[in-house]
Amino acid sequence: MSFDTLGLLPELLRAVREQGYETPTPIQAQAIPVVLQGRDLMGGAQTGTGKTAAFTLPMLQRLAPQASTSTSPAKHPIRALVLTPTRELAMQVEESIRTYGKHIPLRSTTIFGGVNINPQIAALRKGVEILVATPGRLLDHHQQGTLRFDQLEILVLDEADRMLDMGFIRDIKKILALLPAKRQSLLFSATFSGEIRELAASLLKDPASVDVAPRNSTTELVKQVVHPVDRERKRALLAHLIQTKNLEQVLVFTRTKHGANRLAEQLDKDGISALAIHGNKSQPQRIKALSDFKQGNIRVLVATDIAARGLDIDQLPHVVNYELPQVPEDYVHRIGRTGRAGSEGEALSLVCVDEHKLLKGIERLLKNPLPSEVVAGFAPDPAIKAEPIENGRSGGGQRPGGGRPSGRQGSNPRSSSARPARPEGRRGSAPSSSRRGV
Template sequence: MSFTNLGLSKPLLKAIEEQGYETPSPIQLQAIPVVIEGKDVLAAAQTGTGKTAGFTLPLLEKLTQTKPNMQKKQIRALVLTPTRELAAQVAESIKTYGKYLPYTSTVIFGGVGINPQLATIRKGVDIVIATPGRLLDIAGQQGIDFSALECLILDEADRMLDMGFIHDIKKLMKLMPDKRQTLLFSATFSPEIKTLAEGLLNDPVLVEVSRENTTADQIKQVVHFVDKRRKRELLSQLIKIKKWRQVLVFTRTKHGANKLTKELEESGISAAAIHGNKSQGARTKALAAFKANEIRVLVATDIAARGIDIDQLPHVVNYELPNVPEDYVHRIGRTGRAGQSGEAVSLVCIDEHELLKNIEKFIKFKIPKVDIPAFRPDPNIQAEPIQNGRGKGKGGKNSRNEPHSSKDGAKSNKNKRNRNRNKKDKK
């Protein structure tokens, strides 16, 4: 089936054709007609399946089918995303596919000045793409009017729950009309997502294109066991010997990302780090340089990497395994996108053996182990507790490599929650 069979108008089909796409992906095939019909949708799809176009295309089509009853432009559609990188990606998708349509859009997130964003919204736009924290700040200044909202989309809702955005989302929804279309997209149908959907969606159509907790078939996965102190050396050798030109590397912490970037640069490998302590300008510059192949390695923390969309990214490396198995799926999903092949390499030290078991249990797959004789681990080294990074480590400490807002509590904690939300949106 082609895009012409999905109920999309000629301006959208022309934009799709210019991007070189002919056949919709499974998520697009299922979601687009349902969204155009005006139904609420609960969708689960692995990253890299064409999910973003799966909601931006029918959203744009829906806007052509309804005539706004207003003299001044008001917001007709809102897309909420967990990170500013993902917000920028969605905004680019809307710009690309809506190039022959008269709709205006803007992207709203922290880390940049709020006044220009306020001015843009007050001037009038059709579509807003935003992170919840910054949008709530704008709403707090009476800077936004949702009374004409027709469609609300929550993208990567599982990550928004993970980052503590649920309270911000609920506050924003109180400002929206009850009569609206709501779409919720998530990587998995976790119990928490199903509970959230029950409160937000009205008789939703369920769309799922793959089994829960699985990794894409086109991604070649491999594990190399290595001592922690020799990981950087092994990574450098893999990059140089295999002549990898574009590698996305994951660390658990911002400090670890900075340290590894410096060490790679010192070994003659161009690299840049992207994480929550980097300014928006620095992050944008690093990502652009990586996409343009001006640097070979982009070192990222989990949350900062969310929304990175790079066509034909060949290699992802887990320099450190994530403490939360779901994050492994999200990490390696940066490669093997849209039917392309990719490779995901994990460098695993003795401290991480339990994490590896949890990941393999989660994805229901035994990742092949490839021995590299020169880097065989020292059998005398004992495992140490892992206490840094997102989620609960072996040491039992619950910490994250990025800040997030605290749970609602007593009124005395209000200022603390606001500070946390501001930090969160500056990612």
């Protein structure tokens, strides 16, 4: 199958070819015809499957007939809204819209927190047909009267599962109440919990369903290895692996923002260039860290789960779980960063005695044990007893017994009582221009 068979406009096919693409991915082949028909869609797809183009291309085509070259803002009302959980994903989606829509006179812009709101207001006043936004900042704009949705035709909810994980469900419901009832709605999610299905039922009308990311599946192209190690020797083992295996472009996951900062600083002291990326970093800091990583200026990017979700890094060769996630499904999301587009990848997990229960949970989810290899000189001491991972304690060598509190408590982080008081990007009590820093 080629893109020519999907019924796309010549302007869109030209833009696709200019990017060097000839054959659609499975999600694109299934979703594009459905969206072109005007149907609502429930799509199961992880980042790296071509999901963004799967909704961007048909969305551009449906909006194209009314595209205008006029400079009048009235000729450019908001006709499509794409909601994303993070600022990074918002920027990447809008970049795709510009790339594929370069031969069609449609305007687009992004709005997200953590940056000055005034340039966003100025862009909206000039008129845009396609708005890509994070939920909190969109509501900020609505409160200031800078948005109108009376001509909205298409809504896309991207990475809905992560939106719910980040505590955006109330914001999403508020936003839905602002939109016209008559519209086309598309929902994409890597997993489908009961909460996601409930949201989909309230959002979608007689939707088509496509699923190219079976829940909890892991790519066969990713080599997964567990390296047992004592909690106090994790950093030394990570540095050893990077240096002896001469690893480049390594994405390392920690459970907490503090842990990400500390590890990046320690790796730098070890002579391994590293930067941290998480919700407490300013937007310019996050953009620079990602740019330096992609360009090879730094070897290691240390990230939290929420910050890393939506990062689009081509041919990422190595992912390291410096600390196992407390939610097994997040392991699948993490290692899904590598092994994309036919490229082989490697996912290493540094596991201390504190994390054995987390590892068993991941293996139950995968329905397979993960291969384990002890690195010479780093065999764990059997006399060291497991300590509970509480309040975001990392077990990663930050201090005896683990890391510092992050606000996460309990053994079930999916429950409402176990949520952090202010997770990354979740609404808090700071001023409106920055309180929703996604």
